Amino acid sequence: MAFYDSLFDSLGLREWCGAGDKGGPMTMAELLAKSKGTTATEETSALTLPFPSLDNLHAACEAIPRTRDMTSGVENFFLSIKSSLQFVLDPLTQPLSWLLDGSIWLFIAMPWWLLIGITLVAVYWITRSRASTILVAVTWLFLAFIDHYDYAVQTMAIIFICTGLSVLFGVPIGIAMSKNDRLQKAVIPVLDMLQTLPSFVYLIPLIFLFSVTESKLYGIAIILYAIVPVIRLTDLGIRLVDQDIIEAANAFGMTARQKLLSVELPLALPNIMAGVNQTIMMSLAMVVIASLVSAPGLGVLVLRGINNLELGVGLVSGFCIVILAILLDRVSKATLARVDVSQDS
Amino acid sequence: MTANVKVSIKNLYKIFGPAPESVLEHAKNGVDKASLLDQHGHVLGLKDINIDMKDGEITVIMGLSGSGKSTLIRHFNRLIEPTDGQILIDGVDVMTLSADDLRKMRQADMSMVFQKFALLPHKTVLENAGTALRVRGFKAEEADVEARKWLDRVGLAGFEDHYPHQLSGGMQQRVGIARALTSNSAVMLMDEAFSALDPLIRTDMQDLLLELQKELHKTIIFISHDLDEALKLADHLVILKDGEVIQQGEPQNILLNPSDPYIEDFVSDINRSRVLRVRSVMQPLKEAASSTAGNVDYNDTLEDVISHSDGDTTKVYLVMHEGEPVGTLCMKDLVRALVPRVPSEESIRS
Ligand SMILES: Nc1ncnc2c1ncn2[C@@H]1O[C@H](COP(=O)(O)OP(=O)(O)OP(=O)(O)O)[C@@H](O)[C@H]1O
Ligand SMILES: [Mg+2]
Numbered sequence: 001m002a003f004y005d006s007l008f009d010s011l012g013l014r015e016w017c018g019a020g021d022k023g024g025p026m027t028m029a030e031l032l033a034k035s036k037g038t039t040a041t042e043e044t045s046a047l048t049l050p051f052p053s054l055d056n057l058h059a060a061c062e063a064i065p066r067t068r069d070m071t072s073g074v075e076n077f078f079l080s081i082k083s084s085l086q087f088v089l090d091p092l093t094q095p096l097s098w099l100l101d102g103s104i105w106l107f108i109a110m111p112w113w114l115l116i117g118i119t120l121v122a123v124y125w126i127t128r129s130r131a132s133t134i135l136v137a138v139t140w141l142f143l144a145f146i147d148h149y150d151y152a153v154q155t156m157a158i159i160f161i162c163t164g165l166s167v168l169f170g171v172p173i174g175i176a177m178s179k180n181d182r183l184q185k186a187v188i189p190v191l192d193m194l195q196t197l198p199s200f201v202y203l204i205p206l207i208f209l210f211s212v213t214e215s216k217l218y219g220i221a222i223i224l225y226a227i228v229p230v231i232r233l234t235d236l237g238i239r240l241v242d243q244d245i246i247e248a249a250n251a252f253g254m255t256a257r258q259k260l261l262s263v264e265l266p267l268a269l270p271n272i273m274a275g276v277n278q279t280i281m282m283s284l285a286m287v288v289i290a291s292l293v294s295a296p297g298l299g300v301l302v303l304r305g306i307n308n309l310e311l312g313v314g315l316v317s318g319f320c321i322v323i324l325a326i327l328l329d330r331v332s333k334a335t336l337a338r339v340d341v342s343q344d345s
Numbered sequence: 346m347t348a349n350v351k352v353s354i355k356n357l358y359k360i361f362g363p364a365p366e367s368v369l370e371h372a373k374n375g376v377d378k379a380s381l382l383d384q385h386g387h388v389l390g391l392k393d394i395n396i397d398m399k400d401g402e403i404t405v406i407m408g409l410s411g412s413g414k415s416t417l418i419r420h421f422n423r424l425i426e427p428t429d430g431q432i433l434i435d436g437v438d439v440m441t442l443s444a445d446d447l448r449k450m451r452q453a454d455m456s457m458v459f460q461k462f463a464l465l466p467h468k469t470v471l472e473n474a475g476t477a478l479r480v481r482g483f484k485a486e487e488a489d490v491e492a493r494k495w496l497d498r499v500g501l502a503g504f505e506d507h508y509p510h511q512l513s514g515g516m517q518q519r520v521g522i523a524r525a526l527t528s529n530s531a532v533m534l535m536d537e538a539f540s541a542l543d544p545l546i547r548t549d550m551q552d553l554l555l556e557l558q559k560e561l562h563k564t565i566i567f568i569s570h571d572l573d574e575a576l577k578l579a580d581h582l583v584i585l586k587d588g589e590v591i592q593q594g595e596p597q598n599i600l601l602n603p604s605d606p607y608i609e610d611f612v613s614d615i616n617r618s619r620v621l622r623v624r625s626v627m628q629p630l631k632e633a634a635s636s637t638a639g640n641v642d643y644n645d646t647l648e649d650v651i652s653h654s655d656g657d658t659t660k661v662y663l664v665m666h667e668g669e670p671v672g673t674l675c676m677k678d679l680v681r682a683l684v685p686r687v688p689s690e691e692s693i694r695s
Contacts, residue, residue, distance in 0.1 A: 248463035251422055252480050252528070253451030266467045 003050050004060035017061035078208055086209055093216045099161050100215040104296065107157040108150060115153065116140050127334035139327045148298065148320050155287055155297030155324065162219060162283045166227040167276060174234025174272075175260070184235060195228045199289045207293065218290035225286045229278035237271025238264050270340045277332040284325055298324070350397045351564040352421065352532060357394040357430035359416055359588075362387030365428045373429075378587045390416045391588045394430070398581065400531075401562035405575040405596075408585035414568045417585065418536050421566060422455045423447060434532070452481050456525035460537040462517045464509040470496065470520050471505035477528030488527075495523040499553065515546035519553075526557070535567045539574065551577055572611060576600070576620045584608055597625040601682065613685045618648040626682045627664045627672035637663040643671060647679055 008017055050056045057064045065073075107115060119140065124133045143152045177184040202221050210217045241264050249259045265272075291299025298317045305314015358372055359365075360381075368385045378389040391413050398404045408414050419425040420432055423439055432439040434454065442450060456477060464473045472479070474496050475488035496505060499519040509517050518538060525533050539547045551574060558565065569575045575582055576596045583593040592604045600621060603609040623645045638657075641650050643666035654660050658680055664672040 242463075244459060244461050244463040245465065247424060248457070248459055248465075250424055251451060251455075251457040251534075252477050253448040253453075254480050255448065258480060263465060266465075 004052065004057055008061045013061065017063045078205065082208060089209060093210075093220060096165070096219045097214050097216040099165075100158060100219050103157045103161050104154050104215075107153045112144060112149060116144075123331055126338075127331060128338055129334040132331050132334040135330055136327055139323055142323070143320060146316070146320075148301075148317065151296075151298045151301060151317070152320060152324060155284075155299070155321075158218070158222065158287050158290075158295060158297060159280060159283045159328070162222040162226060162287075163276070163280050165219075166223055166230055166279050166283070169223075170227045170230030170275070170279070171234050171272065174231045174275075175238060175265075177231070177235040178238035178264075187231070191228045191231060194224055199225060199286060200292075203290075203293055212293050215295075218287070218293050218295035221290055221293070222283050222286040222295075226279045226283040229282065230272065230275040233271045233275030233278075234268065237268030237275075240271065241267045270336060273332070273336040273339050277329065277336060280328045280332055281325065284321070284328060288321060349400045351400040351435065352398040352566070353431075353433040354394050354396045354417075354420070355431040355433065357391055357417075357420060357432065358428045359390035359413075359420070359425065360387050360428045361390050369429055389588050391420075391427075394590055396583055396590065396593065398564055398566060400564055402580035403558060403565040403567055403578050404581045404583060405567045405569055405579035406583045406585055407569050407572065407575040409570060411587075412585045413588040414570070414585060415536055416588075418534050418566060418568050421532070421534055422451050422457065452477065453528070454530050455532045455534060456528040456530045458518070458521045458525050458533065458535040458538040460540055462509070462514075462521050462541075464517060464520055464524075466509055468508075469505065470501065470507050470509065470512070473509065473520055474523040474527050476524050477530075491527050491529075492523065495526045496520070498526070498557070499523045515542050515550065518542060518550060522550075522554070522557075526561075531564055533563050533565045535565065537568050537570065540570065547574070554578065572615055573620075576615070584611075597621060601625060609685065615685075617683050617685065618651060619646055621647045621682055623647070623650060623662075623664055623674055624666075624672075626678050627674045628678070630664075630670055630672045637661050637673065639663070640665045640670075641674060642666070647683065650674065650676075650679060 008014055054065060054067045054070065058066045110118075116137070120133055120137055123136050124130075127133070140149075140152075143149050173187070177187055199221075202224060203217075206217050206221055210220075245263060245267065246259070249263045254263070287295055287297060288299035288302060291297065291303045298321050301317035302314055302321070304310060305312075305317065358369060360368060360372060362368070363386075365387060368381060368387045371385060372381060372389055372392060376384075376389075378392075381387055381389045394417065396404070396406075406414055406417060416425060420427055421434075421439075423432070423442075427440070434450070439447070439450070465476070468476075471489055471492050474492035475483075475485075478488035478491055479485065493502075493505060496502060496519075499522050501516060501519050501523065504512065504516065509520065512520070518541075521538070525535075539550045542550060554565075555578065567575075567578055569578075579596045581593065582596040582599055584591050584599070586607055592599055592608055597620075599608065600612050600615070600617065603612055622643075623641055624643045626647070627643075638654070638660040639662055641653065641662045641664055643664055650662065654662075654676055658676040660676045662674045662676075663670050664674050
């Protein structure tokens with residue numbers, strides 16, 4: 001006898017519920033009760049009033065689905081659209097796998113002195129900051145010295161590709177949003193969701209769609225997570241461009257394209273760069289978590305530290321991630337500062 | 346002066362609000378700004394504006410804050426769409442232009458100088474000055490040659506490679522003027538171009554503008570809320586109040602014959618001896634002039650004459666214009682002209 005039996009009886013729904021024949025698998029609560037050797041039909045009072053949840057109602061009335069039925073319903077829904085989604089998404093995202101695998105292969109294959117050299121020249125060229133360049137040099141030499149070079153290179157390669165793609169897609173989306181209020185209204189909730197969803201939850205539908213061994217799985221997860229700030233700040237940056245200057249651009253008869261390229265984007269650049277900085281930091285955060293789904297790099301070591309209780313391995317690689325984060329932050333901030341100086345108004 | 350009309354505004358109405366067309370009828374029937382806002386929830390920006398601006402003249406549109414000056418000047422190049430009325434430039438109705446033609450007109454026929462300069466902060470002074478030509482698709486070198494010439498002309502030679510934020514406000518506005526001049530357009534729109542500058546610099550800039558105008562003869566539409574500035578620059582003065590033109594004409598004429606208590610009140614604080622000119626208060630020459638105390642020029646200010654006369658109010662001067670005697674000036678008339686017509690008792694402005 002379940003608690004809510006009398007309720008259904010009094011409502012005259014017993015017929016609809018079906019006979020009290022309780023078939024099908026047992027719920028967790030029933031299992032527990034059984035193993036304790038008690039029966040589920042205990043005397044109930046107002047003090048032990050069970051919440052009318054799906055499981056409790058099901059106990060009284062067969063026709064009401066259990067929570068387990070609901071989750072499997074969600075699962076079935078995913079499985080049913082899986083093949084068609086895969087059919088569309090698989091070829092579309094395949095280049096991402098190639099890019100990731102290719103760049104990881106390339107970065108690892110390069111001799112260490114060449115890669116570090118190129119990195120330093122690039123950093124100096126972008127930031128024009130001696131301090132940042134020295135920081136990068138010291139960091140890389142240290143990483144190499146403690147034999148974390150390969151892992152760090154893998155992590156950086158992934159961040160490099162994912163940030164690049166985030167900017168490639170994020171900036172145009174941000175521009176479109178800034179030009180179209182309705183699009184902005186539609187996209188912002190999606191961005192909010194992407195940003196607030198716990199990072200592990202992202203991985204679940206992706207694991208369904210793609211096999212865990214494919215690089216695009218973690219690539220997509222990182223990009224989805226990290227693209228949000230570029231989009232937001234591009235949109236914001238363009239909307240914040242001084243209206244007087246926009247008016248001047250109009251008064252001199254600029255076309256929409258001229259206005260975008262020679263006024264709006266340059267003036268929004270500090271904001272866009274702030275977005276890129278956040279994007280880089282977020283891809284670093286995600287690339288560590290993505291080691292759960294076979295992303296190579298320092299995250300793998302952290303994971304090993306956790307799984308095998310190798311405390312030292314975990315802590316040292318964690319430290320390496322921290323110094324990579326500092327390095328990426330400094331370099332992107334130095335770039336931002338350089339962009340800002342030439343247009344302080 | 347019998348110059349051609351270059352820019353003409355006819356029956357222009359501008360109403361701000363959700364459905365301007367629906368209340369246009371009321372505005373045309375003379376519902377005023379306050380009741381249009383109260384009863385119909387729309388802001389009457391401009392009401393039945395008719396102005397003819399002649400080729401080669403400076404037209405100053407003057408009014409207090411909120412009178413609709415900025416709204417009006419933005420109609421000339423259609424940065425704001427009118428609710429009703431015509432805007433004719435060289436006889437062409439700007440309202441009939443396609444988006445493309447409108448852009449071409451903005452590129453080539455009109456240039457604009459802004460109150461807050463509105464320079465591109467990430468471009469050098471030289472690039473800024475060449476904006477109009479670059480937009481039109483000129484090569485950078487060609488644009489630079491023109492831009493350099495005009496920067497030189499406004500006194501900014503040597504600053505070509507600076508960025509706007511490295512310059513003072515006055516210098517930035519010189520760049521703004523050079524940018525407008527480089528476009529080589531016949532019409533120049535200036536929205537309170539000198540209002541953000543301090544008084545001395547402002548005077549300099551006004552002198553610069555007058556000097557440039559002497560050789561360039563552009564059609565300049567200048568917005569100002571400062572009567573001294575307006576009187577100094579204007580060939581044609583338009584006074585705007587609550588979106589309506591309440592008087593327009595030759596500035597001296599407005600000063601001597603204000604048509605409205607509002608304007609009387611407005612002009613009562615002005616240093617009239619410095620603004621009024623001999624031509625406005627003289628008597629036309631009748632036969633042979635009796636004994637005169639000397640010659641004064643047609644375009645002298647009254648102040649010049651007063652210092653000339655040592656304050657003697659009995660004197661009569663002969664007025665000369667381009668070497669010919671054209672009239673006589675009694676010091677008595679001059680002194681009378683210095684006293685404004687009694688302004689209305691209750692101050693309009695408070
Ligand atoms: N977009 C708009 N929506 C509603 N009302 C407006 C809008 N733009 C201007 N107005 C109204 O039109 C009137 C004239 O404004 P405008 O900016 O033209 O004044 P102004 O003479 O340039 O004043 P200022 O000297 O302060 O610049 C004001 O009452 C203002 O509230
Ligand atoms: Mg204004």
